[in-house]
Amino acid sequence: MSMEVRRLGQVAYLPTYHAMQASTAARHRETSSQIDLQRIDYGRDQLWICEHFPVYTQGLAGKTEHVLNPGDIPVVQTDRGGQVTYHGPGQVVAYPLMDLRKAGYFVKEYVYRIEEAVIKTLAHFGVTGHRVGGAPGIYVRLADPGSHTALHGPVNPLSPFEGLGKIAALGIKVSRHCTYHGVALNVAMDLEPFSRINPCGYAGLQTTDLSTIGVSASWQDAADVLATKLVNYLSP
Numbered sequence: 001m002s003m004e005v006r007r008l009g010q011v012a013y014l015p016t017y018h019a020m021q022a023s024t025a026a027r028h029r030e031t032s033s034q035i036d037l038q039r040i041d042y043g044r045d046q047l048w049i050c051e052h053f054p055v056y057t058q059g060l061a062g063k064t065e066h067v068l069n070p071g072d073i074p075v076v077q078t079d080r081g082g083q084v085t086y087h088g089p090g091q092v093v094a095y096p097l098m099d100l101r102k103a104g105y106f107v108k109e110y111v112y113r114i115e116e117a118v119i120k121t122l123a124h125f126g127v128t129g130h131r132v133g134g135a136p137g138i139y140v141r142l143a144d145p146g147s148h149t150a151l152h153g154p155v156n157p158l159s160p161f162e163g164l165g166k167i168a169a170l171g172i173k174v175s176r177h178c179t180y181h182g183v184a185l186n187v188a189m190d191l192e193p194f195s196r197i198n199p200c201g202y203a204g205l206q207t208t209d210l211s212t213i214g215v216s217a218s219w220q221d222a223a224d225v226l227a228t229k230l231v232n233y234l235s236p
Helices: 013-029 107-124 192-196 219-234
Strands: 004-011 046-052 055-058 075-077 084-087 091-097 130-132 135-141 164-175 178-186
Touching: 004 013, 004 219, 013 046, 013 055, 013 075, 013 091, 013 178, 046 219, 091 219, 107 135, 107 164, 107 178, 107 219
Parallel strands: 004 046, 055 075
Antiparallel strands: 046 091, 055 084, 091 178, 130 135, 135 164, 164 178
């Protein structure tokens, strides 16, 4: 059965988070009960594509000291992995809700496939995405976003992420083989809110978006490409 793509538009984070939890719980119960956010067939793998109003989300491992100055932007505690990140307008957020047993692979490969989908999405726009050992997500070389020169080794603790900008953040939850939460790709954002946190728990980590590195792409174009790549790469 193919993955159904649901385009939710611009939605508040908290009800979307609760909807993901309800969807996953419903799959556990093998029921077709419904919730207010869209009409959802719980028996089928789904990919939710959306954009959020400004919000900071804190993962299970999140430390309060990484939230420096949230101001009037709410901070929501979640059950995903990882530390604090920011969601806001101009960012494509993708939530795969799928059963890894049906897919036939495990969590490590699931993460790899999501990252690969982001890398292929960036390549579509002429940008080379990179993985950094020990730091989930996708990064670009700020001085030369199209550079294919590979990164080597883990993060240098003396100068972490030197020359790099984080363009996509990953945070997932797997409950009894069913996934929720997902990945966020920065397209054309106000990046200032990232300066009020230590993104993903790294002080001084620079974040970027497609617009800042010279790529003129609409939110919809980026969302369409990312959705297509995720459906392809997450298929069994």
